[in-house]
Amino acid sequence: MAHDFFKRTLDSPNRRTTRLLALTAGAGVFLFANAHLLRLLHRDTALSSLVMLAAALFLGAPLVVNALGDLILRRVEMNELAALSYAASMSTARYDIAAVIALFMFISQLIEYRSEAAVRKSLLGLMRLAPATVTIKTPEGMRETEAKSLLPGNLVFIRPGDGVPCDGEVVEGASWVDESTITGESMPCHKSAGAAVYRGTMNRSGSMTVKVTAPVHDSTLEKIRRLIGEAEEKRTPVVRLIDRYASWYTSSVLFIALAVLFAAGDIDRSISILVVACPCILLLSGPTALVAALSAAARVGVVVKDVSRLELLRNVSTVFFDKTGTLSTGNLDICSVETFDSVSRQDLLLFASSLEQHSNHPIAAAVSRHGAELGISPLPVEHFSETAGYGVSGTIAGRPVALGRKEWIEQYSDMGAPDLRPGTDASKSRLYLACDNRLAGTIGLSDSVRPEAREALRRLRDIPVGHIRMLTGDNHRAAERLAAEVGCEVSAGLLPDQKLAEVRRSRAGGEVVAVVGDGINDGPALAASDVAVAMGLGGSDLAINSAAVVLMNDRLDRIPFLFELSSRLVRITHQNIVLSISFILTMITLAAAGMVPPVWAVVLHTLAVAAVLANSGRLLRTGAYLQ
16 A cells, blocks of 8 residues: 555654654644744744745655655555655645645554554454463473473463463463454353363463463464464455555646646646545555455454455355364264274274364364373374275274275275164164174264254354255265255265366356365365355364365354445445545546635545545444354
């Protein structure tokens, strides 16, 4: 944007430069006021003109610095037009006009920067700074150290009221933790042994000992900051269109100003044209709305990685949902265990727990948790392998073992999987285990629907989204039961490549497709979609990396919110553009006709900037009902 150089100057680590600009502007305002006092009280026009010249020089310094900065960067934008109008006033000894132009342009740029900085500050305020120092437990006792030096495996002692300094796992103690900085949830979450905690959250009540699981630079908080920073650097299609024609704009305005000067012979008209035509309001139309939208999303626990996808979301006509961990909670429970002749029930659970300890799939977590509850200690696994969407395999105590889908396990068994025994609930998800090339048994799992799923899908239908369908690798009975509960279409028994084929088929048919998923097997479908949404906290790295949007709190009610945010972002950006173009064209016409003096030109320009910023700020209220 045009005021980037101004912003960089204020942000510069060289505080001397910042103070110099502030003192220069302050001195200019002081001299400007004194010049008017001299003229009004003492009728001393000569001294008043001299003081006004000094005021114009002081106030014009920041404007000239910005214009030179843009020229150094080989950009021709708003600063050059303002600087030209300032120079024209100075050359004709209109020091009062030059001072007013410089003063209001400085104020205008300050408003722009401070408004955007406030939005960014609000954005970063969602992620409180973690403590700089922490208390760690060592064999020698407690000691203080810097948070940035924490390494995986360190034990950190966190007192009530302390910020959580790392991503980790509670190993001792229990507390209520405010995770609103990460998930956007206002209610604290209870954390006890085995629960995950995240850097940047706040420990509200009890003390805890946490084992560090990730370096500080790779924590969830730092990932969010990096993602938001990358998103701010990107441009939506509307903003790219503005940037494309910005360079032509300045040349056109200069031509109009010179033509009016030649035709009317009135330099004040040309000065007014240069002032009102400064394109900062046009250049701010998209970026201010974009930053406000990112802030609104982050406030409710949504991280937008690709802002162009956010703009596209309003055109989505088909949404595909994964089942386990997306429409369902993913908190699976073992509801049945059946064994055949080759292994005992104890061995079947031992082999299953041993294999699943190496996987991060929700099913693996359920099997491992059930094994731990029974006091089963997993055995070492050699040659471990995980095939996304199918299952896991390896060698345990010299015996080949595999656990996964029925169709996949049959290739590890010298006989097909037998039918389920009478009375078995076929609507439950089921794992099959093969050992020594023989089918050893099955494990039945139960899952529950996310409490907000039905309402979220109803709101999507009201938008309206034409097609909402669940794509799952689960069996048809289990999938149909859940689909009927939430109210959507379903395609069950799908492998990852079949999910991918469904997405490609819909896109080939002219549909704009969004995919919502969390697992490794969702990665290909997410990557092939128009808009990919990943369930962040429980999702796999592959799913998160493939997605344009990440739901850090795993709440499905954020999906319709994203559609609302997308529509409002585009609508407000278009409003800003229409407002900016209408203002510029109207003011140029009036200025050319001599109806807008230079002083009024700068005042009206500043008011127009404030109007665009206020309109963009309305996006900050989007999703307030979710907090």
